[in-house]
Amino acid sequence: MPEPLPHIALILLGGTITMTRDDSGGIAPTLTAEALLQAVPGLSDAARVTPQSPFRIPGASLTLPHLAQVVQVATQAVADGASGVIVVQGTDTIEETAFVLDCLWHHPEPLIVTGAMRGPEAAGADGPANLLAAAIAAASPALRNAGVLVVLNDTVHAAATVAKSHTGSCAAFTSRHGGPVAEVWEGAVQVLSLPPRKARHLTLSPDADIPPVALFKPGLGEDARLLTALPGLGYAGVVVEGMGAGHTAAWLSDPLAALAAQMPVILCSRTGDGPVFRRTYGFTGSEIDLIGRGLIPAGRLPAIKARLLLQLLLAAGADRDAVAAAFGA
Structure with missing residues (x-):
């Protein structure tokens, strides 16, 4: 049979x-x-x-x-x-x-x-x-x-x-x-190659309140006006799609630090491959500078997915330490 x-x-x-x-x-x-x-x-x-x-x-x-x-x-x-x-x-x-x-x-x-x-x-x-x-x-x-x-x-x-x-x-x-x-x-x-699954153990109700998270992709010569407007617009978090290994222009460092003091700010790379660095570059606007100012590196996660993960974490009531742990896992 x-x-x-x-x-x-x-x-x-x-x-x-x-x-x-x-x-x-x-x-x-x-x-x-x-x-x-x-x-x-x-x-x-x-x-x-x-x-x-x-x-x-x-x-x-x-x-x-x-x-x-x-x-x-x-x-x-x-x-x-x-x-x-x-x-x-x-x-x-x-x-x-x-x-x-x-x-x-x-x-x-x-x-x-x-x-x-x-x-x-x-x-x-x-x-x-x-x-x-x-x-x-x-x-x-x-x-x-x-x-x-x-x-x-x-x-x-x-x-x-x-x-x-x-x-x-x-x-x-x-x-x-x-x-x-x-x-x-x-x-x-x-x-072909099935890596161990990274289980995140998150839940979400269809009627949950979803905190808004901004996605900021600075280009060459970008100024800080969008960044400084975000708190007044009610955003609960920001994902920054940085250049290269996780970099921004020097003049964005202070506005990003001010945001990171108010809400989670996640740092990604716009390159499409490779991780955000943590300890290689030391100039103002580099990954060492930005992480030192409170930004949270996203590892290999691209910005569009990092934004969604941050929304899920905030909807679950995660604080900054829990957010950092989730992105570092």
Whole structure:
């Protein structure tokens, strides 16, 4: 007697994968979860997929409360016996949403985030292949306890390191700091390098109050007017996307120190790879100077993910010491 197929829950939020051409001349969401699943060759041989769609929102309009709701739905799915969960959404924010979900996902079952770079009516539409690969990954015992993973183009990425690196290519998603963790070939997951998961043990209610955190990316010659305005605008924290190894112009050091005395200020690098340094450069505006003035280095975490982690920490009531410990872990 054949083994029963694994049960996979699918949570559809929207995205290019659901979009067909409408009267505007562009593409817009039209397809249901059931229609998407029917268009995937071989899916019925890989898993028994049960879909639901708690809401339909473009990826760029998702918020932390939306993701908290997704975690609730996914948690109920595994409690009901699902071997894994697939979240389908617009790819614009997958690198951010996957990271947040990974911070909030505390189950051994894989939670896979996927989508499509091309609509279903486009030549070479990638949605069906991505859904099949996501189902195979969600059902794979090799990915249990790996947390939240992103699967597109037959490639499996860790939530902490995945990045969208191209506006339109089907190979848009890449992994920083070491490459992807696995690939999907011939109906199975082939693990390449699966590092230990950095569990963050955070929680978030869909009705939680989310403290606002600013993202400041200073360019050449940038002045301090945006920085000095932040406290009056009600911000609870700031992420600074510094140059190089974590540097800013010398004239921003004092305003940043003043902010760090009032709220957590996280220091990242805009380079896209490598860590924020801690003890190499000593000029005014260097990492030694800024850390000495109270800024918290983010390690290898990019600014867009550091901002979300800081929001989750502040929503949980973390003080500055707890924030520093979380970014240093």
